[in-house]
Amino acid sequence: MEGQPEVQPRNKEQLDCERECAEDEWKSWQRGQVRNTLHLVSAVAQWILLLACLIYLGIDLLQPSTPQRDEMPWTHIRYQGKSIKGVAMNLTAEVGSIQIRNGSIVIPCDGLYLVSLNSSIYLEEDLKLTLEKMPKLPSNVLWAQTIQSRDDAVNLTTVLFLFREDNIILCADSNATIKDLSLSLVLLRASEDLCRS
Incomplete structure (x- = not known):
């Protein structure tokens, strides 16, 4: 067959090396995704806690003041x-x-x-x-x-x-x-x- 490039069979070592590199990249990408997910969950939890504190303080400030018992006669x-x-x-x-x-x-x-x-x-x-x-x-x-x-x-x-x-x-x-x-x-x-x- 003329005009077609020769396809050389890849040896087993080269395929194993490429597979390992691809697996390492995949694992690295997954670790990065897990780390990003943990950061996101942590940030959301902090914002929810901050919002809860602000709501608590706001409710306390908005409550009408009760008459104090120590009002001077x-x-x-x-x-x-x-x-x-x-x-x-x-x-x-x-x-x-x-x-x-x-x-x-x-x-x-x-x-x-x-x-x-x-x-x-x-x-x-x-x-x-x-x-x-x-x-x-x-x-x-x-x-x-x-x-x-x-x-x-x-x-x-x-x-x-x-x-x-x-x-x-x-x-x-x-x-x-x-x-x-x-x-x-x-x-x-x-x-x-x-x-x-």
Whole structure:
């Protein structure tokens, strides 16, 4: 047969060598595929874990805040009227969580309280204004101010340590016209965990 190239039979060694090379390439390709698959599975697992953490944090942030039990008790009182000698003023709370009972402020728990008192007073005679604990004893006076001019203002800002179940009253020792009296009481620091509301 003329014109056809001669085909030489390949020897067995050459075929074995080519087969081994092809098998090595195939095994190397498979190892690479397994490695790539493991990397992909690991990356997907990390992303799922990150997404779960973000969802957990997002749900926690989106939940409405619950009212805290340690909200500080306070009250704000406004009073206008005539003071009567030796009689406690009939206080009523305008806003706040501290109770007013029979015209006196009921202290809900032991602690330091910020007390602020402002008022304009029109006098008929000299007046002594006192903040007292009940029962009314000389030793129970928390604060006192004598007012002498005819048209005077009272300004008090102080911190007092008050005890639970104390009843605080405001008294005048003479007749006067009280205008725009503002009394605020705020618990700054409680000495116990529980406060009566």
